[in-house]
Amino acid sequence: MLKKFFQRAIPEQYPDLSGLLEKQYNYQVAQNHIQHDNAQLSALQHLQTLLDHILACVDYDRKTVTHKLLSSPPEKCKSLYIFGDVGRGKSMLMALFYEACPIKQKRRLHFNMFMLEVHAFIHEWRQKYNTDAISAMAKKIRASALVLCLDEFHVTDIADAMILERLFRKLFELGLIVVITSNRHPDDLYQGGLQREQFLNFIKLLQKDSKIIELVAIEDYRLMHLHALEATYYFPLDAHASEFVQQSYNEFTNFAAIQSGVLQVMGRKVVLTAVHGDIALTSFNELCVQPLGSADYLEIAREFSTLIMAGIPKLTAEKRNEAKRFITLIDALYEHKVKLICTAEVPVQELYTEGDGAFEFKRTVSRLIEMQSENYLESKHTEHL
Numbered sequence: 343m344l345k346k347f348f349q350r351a352i353p354e355q356y357p358d359l360s361g362l363l364e365k366q367y368n369y370q371v372a373q374n375h376i377q378h379d380n381a382q383l384s385a386l387q388h389l390q391t392l393l394d395h396i397l398a399c400v401d402y403d404r405k406t407v408t409h410k411l412l413s414s415p416p417e418k419c420k421s422l423y424i425f426g427d428v429g430r431g432k433s434m435l436m437a438l439f440y441e442a443c444p445i446k447q448k449r450r451l452h453f454n455m456f457m458l459e460v461h462a463f464i465h466e467w468r469q470k471y472n473t474d475a476i477s478a479m480a481k482k483i484r485a486s487a488l489v490l491c492l493d494e495f496h497v498t499d500i501a502d503a504m505i506l507e508r509l510f511r512k513l514f515e516l517g518l519i520v521v522i523t524s525n526r527h528p529d530d531l532y533q534g535g536l537q538r539e540q541f542l543n544f545i546k547l548l549q550k551d552s553k554i555i556e557l558v559a560i561e562d563y564r565l566m567h568l569h570a571l572e573a574t575y576y577f578p579l580d581a582h583a584s585e586f587v588q589q590s591y592n593e594f595t596n597f598a599a600i601q602s603g604v605l606q607v608m609g610r611k612v613v614l615t616a617v618h619g620d621i622a623l624t625s626f627n628e629l630c631v632q633p634l635g636s637a638d639y640l641e642i643a644r645e646f647s648t649l650i651m652a653g654i655p656k657l658t659a660e661k662r663n664e665a666k667r668f669i670t671l672i673d674a675l676y677e678h679k680v681k682l683i684c685t686a687e688v689p690v691q692e693l694y695t696e697g698d699g700a701f702e703f704k705r706t707v708s709r710l711i712e713m714q715s716e717n718y719l720e721s722k723h724t725e726h727l
Contacts, residue, residue, distance in 0.1 A: 362442050363390045370438075375596055381559040382431045385424055388555050389439040389521070395419045396519060400445065400488065421520040423495075423548060425527050426557030428647060428723065432523035433493050433619040434596045435557075439521060440491050450491035452619060453522075454645060457502050458606050460509065476505060480512035488519060493619045495524040497532040497541070498725065504537070507544035514551045523619075528554060574714050576685045579653060583685040587623070587652045590683045594621045594648055607641045614642075620723075622646040626654045630667040639671045643678035647723035654686035659697030666699055669706045676709045679721045 363386050370376045399419045424432050440450045460479055467475040483490065490513075497503050513520065524531075528545045532538055576586045591600075595618040603617025612634065616623035622642065629639075629651070642649070657665045675682055686693065690710045694703040712718055 361390065363393065363438055366438050366442060370596070376431070376434065377561070379431065379559050379561065381557060382435060385432075385555055385557045386435055386438070388422060388424075388553065389435060392419070392422050392519070392521070392553075393439065393443060396443065396445070396489065419517075419519050421514070421522070421552040422555060423522045423524065423528060423552040424555045424557055425524045426559065427562065428525055428620075429562035430557045430559040432557055436491055436493060436521060436523050437596060437598070443489055445488055447487050448489040448491070449487045450493070452603075452617065453492045453495045454605075455603070455617075456492055457499075460505070461501065464505075476508045477512055480509055480516060480518075483513060484516040484518050488517070489521070490518055491521045493523050495522045495531075496526065496725070498535070500536045503532050503535055503541045503544075507541070507547055510544065510551075511547055514547070520552070522552070527556070574681070574683045574719070575690060575710065577687065577689055579655075579685060579687045583652070587650060587683075587685055590650050591616065591618075591621070591623050594650070595619070605638075605641055605645065607638050610638070612638050612642070617646075620645065620647045621650070622648070623650045623652075625652045626664075626668075629671055630664045634667060636670050636674065639674035640678075642671075643674040643680050644725050646680060648681040648683065649675060651682065651684040654684055654693065656687045656692065657694035657697070657703075662698045665694050665697065665703060669699070669703060672706050672709055672713075676713060678724045679718070680723060681719060682710075682713050 364383065367376075367383065367386055371378045376382075396419055424435070426432055436450070440448065463479050463482065464475040467473075467478055471478075497506065510520075528548045531545060532541045535541065576583060591598075598616075598618040600616045600623070601618070603614045603622065605612040605614070614622050614624045614628065622645075629642075654668075655661070657668070672682075674680075690707050693707065693710075694700055
C-alpha cells in the first residue's frame with residue numbers, strides 16, 4: 343500500500359523531491375497508519391537532506407535509466423546512521439526514505455541478511471581466487487547499488503566485527519551511500535566483544551563518513567500496537583483468524599509487503615513467510631512441522647523481537663514430535679523475551695492434554711499465558727543471554 347502510494351506520487355522522470363518525505367509522513371498520519379511524533383519528524387528532516395544531496399551528487403543517464411556519481415559532486419553525500427530505542431519508528435522512517443528515493447540502484451535489507459551474503463561471497467571467492475575477497479565484495483555491492491539501506495545494525499559476531507572496517511572503507515571509497523538504523527550508538531557497538539580494540543577502527547570510520555542521528559521519540563509504538571490488539575493469542579481458527587494475522591503484521595510493519603526471509607543456521611536454511619526488520623511472520627507448519635531444532639529456534643529468538651505465528655493446531659499423541667518442537671520454540675522465545683502474536687485452534691490450556699510429553703507441556707502453557715501479560719509485553723527483547 344505504501345509502495346503503491348509512492349509510485350503514484352513520484353513521476354518516472356527526474357522529480358522534484360523537496361519536502362516530499364514530510365508530505366508522505368503526514369499522509370501516513372492522516373491515514374491513521376502512524377501517529378504524529380515531533381522526534382520522528384526531526385529525524386525525517388535529515389533523511390530529506392540526504393535525499394536532496396543524493397540528487398545533487400548523481401547524474402541521470404536516461405538511455406540506461408541509471409545513475410552515477412558526478413565526477414565533481416557539489417558536496418559529499420555523507421551516509422546516515424539513525425539510532426534509538428526499539429519501537430521508536432526507525433525502520434518506518436527508513437521505509438519512507440527508501441520508497442521516495444527515485445534512483446534504480448538502491449537496496450534495503452536486514453543487517454543480518456546482508457552479512458550472510460557477505461560471508462557467503464567471501465567464502466566462494468576464496469575457493470576460486472587468491473585475491474582480496476573483501477575488495478571484490480565491495481565492488482560487487484557498488485556495481486548494483488548507489489544507496490544501501492541496512493536495518494537493525496548490530497554486531498555480536500567476531501567474524502562480522504573483523505571485516506566491517508575493511509569492507510565499509512572500500513564501500514565509502516567507491517561512493518556508496520549507506521543509511522543505517524540501529525538500537526545502539528556506534529560507540530556502544532560490539533561492547534565486550536573479542537578483540538574489540540580492532541573494531542574501534544570501524545567505529546571511527548563510521549563516525550567520520552556518516553552523520554549520527556539519535557531518534558529520541560518517547561513512545562514505544564510497538565508496545566502501543568500490542569496494547570491495541572484485543573489479544574495476542576487468538577482462537578479459534580475461524581474466518582477471522584487470517585484477518586487477525588494480517589492486521590497484526592500491518593500494525594507492526596506499517597503495511598509492509600509480504601517478502602519471505604531465510605535464516606542460515608549451521609548450514610541449514612530456515613524459511614519464514616515474511617521478514618521486516620526484526621518482525622517475522624510465520625506459521626506452525628513452517629516452524630514445528632518442519633524438522634527444526636533448538637539451534638534454529640535460538641537463532642529466531644535472537645533475530646526477531648516479535649514473532650507472528652499462524653495456525654497452531656490442537657496437538658494430539660500423533661503429533662508428539664510437533665509438540666516437542668513447539669515446547670522448544672516457546673522456551674527460546676520466552677528466554678529471549680520475544681513477543682508472540684499467534685492464532686490457534688483451541689485455548690492455551692487445551693493445546694496438548696494427552697500424549698507423550700503432555701505433563702512437560704504444562705510449563706509451555708504457563709509460559710504462553712505469561713507471554714500475554716503486560717509485564718512480559720513491556721519487557722525488553724534480549725538478543726543474547
